[in-house]
Amino acid sequence: MFSDEQIQQETERLYQKLQHVGFGKALCQMFAPLTLEINKIKKEKNAVILAHSYQTPDILYGIADFQGDSYQLSKNAQETDADVIVFCGVRFMAETAKILNPTKTVLLPSPAAGCSLAESITAEDVRKLKAQYPGVPVVTYVNTSAEVKAECDACCTSANALKIIEAFPNESIIFIPDKFMAQNMQKLTTKKLIAWDGSCIVHEEFKVSKIQQFKQKYPGLKVLAHTECAPEVVEASDFAGGTNDMMRYVEKTEAPSYMLVTECGLNDRMRAEFPEKDFLGMCGLCPYMKQNTLGLILEALKNPKPGQVIEMSEEMRKGAERSLLKMFELSQAVPAVEKNPVHI
DSSP states (O other): OOOHHHHHHHHHHHHHHHGGGTOOHHHHHHHHHHHHHHHHHHHHTTEEEEEETTSOHHHHHHTOSEEEOHHHHHHHHHHOOOSEEEEESOHHHHHHHHHHOTTSEEEOSOTTOOOTTGGGOOHHHHHHHHHHSTTOOEEEESSSOHHHHTTSSEEEOTTTHHHHHHHSOOSEEEEESBHHHHHHHHTTOSSEEEEOSBOOTTGGGOOHHHHHHHHHHSTTOEEEEETTSOHHHHHTSSEEEOHHHHHHHHHHOOOSOEEEESBHHHHHHHHHHOTTSOEEOOOBOOTTGGGOOHHHHHHHHHSOOGGGBOOOOHHHHHHHHHHHHHHHHHHHHSOOOOOOTTTO
16 A cells, blocks of 8 residues: 555654654554554544543554643644544543534544543432532543533543632532542642542552652652642652643753653653653553554544444533533633642
8 A cells, every 4th residue: 555665754754753762663664554544544534633642652653633631632622623533542531522523523442441530430429419519519520421521510630620629619619530639639729629539540559659769769850740649649749730731841840850650651752752851660551541552543544333433412412511611611711720839
């Protein structure tokens, strides 16, 4: 299908980025026919590929049109004029794209790409919480299913959680489903946060003792933790926030080395984006995020199977859309919250 010259040019293009994360030319040459075909079909079908920062480097730098965190990709999905959206992430992210683009085809390459946080709570759980705390607004972290979002007053992401919490006039907020993020936000607000007992299977595993070991061994090390980590891990870090927050921090600071306390995909992206900087390893692999592959993406673009196509009832979509649009509204309307630069 492609000439030797085209494959060689694609190999060189891939190698420019992927060499920084340990990919040799032979591996890039193996990827080249796949990335060439995906990018060709993408143009023919007027498709756009969104990739979360936790995706593998061959996806992020081989085929993605947009890379970023949940909030940024939600905005990209909302603004795209493509007919087809391929979401390289997990199910709740692809659902978010469908919620915001009801007339477009939204594809999730791997139907197995779930999320432990999203699976920790159901719509019925939210209804019970609302009955237990009548009149208390419900803010859901974006890592939830469409049916859960439909029961909530507003969504938030790790990047804007505090801003959304502060935007409500109420003294109490039901904050779901991440218990650690709720605990981290509780330290930054005077509102009472009513939390749910959910957690991320990656971020719940990080321990303070490991951070302390690295800091002793590497003087000047800057530790960046995701706010899905336990509060004691956040306290032991130099900075905490979402993935895009971490990207900006690294871009704007100079340190002998950095350690990212989050999913390993962000380490790879940082090494590719900032090859002149030193990154130490303390990351965990998300088994859900790594389900998507170039082969599955090509399959979804060519002839998607039912499990790869995101569908939902219009009633559920409208309910979930309301909470997402509320997030966008509050993010624009409310002045930026003064943040503790160490912990958020």
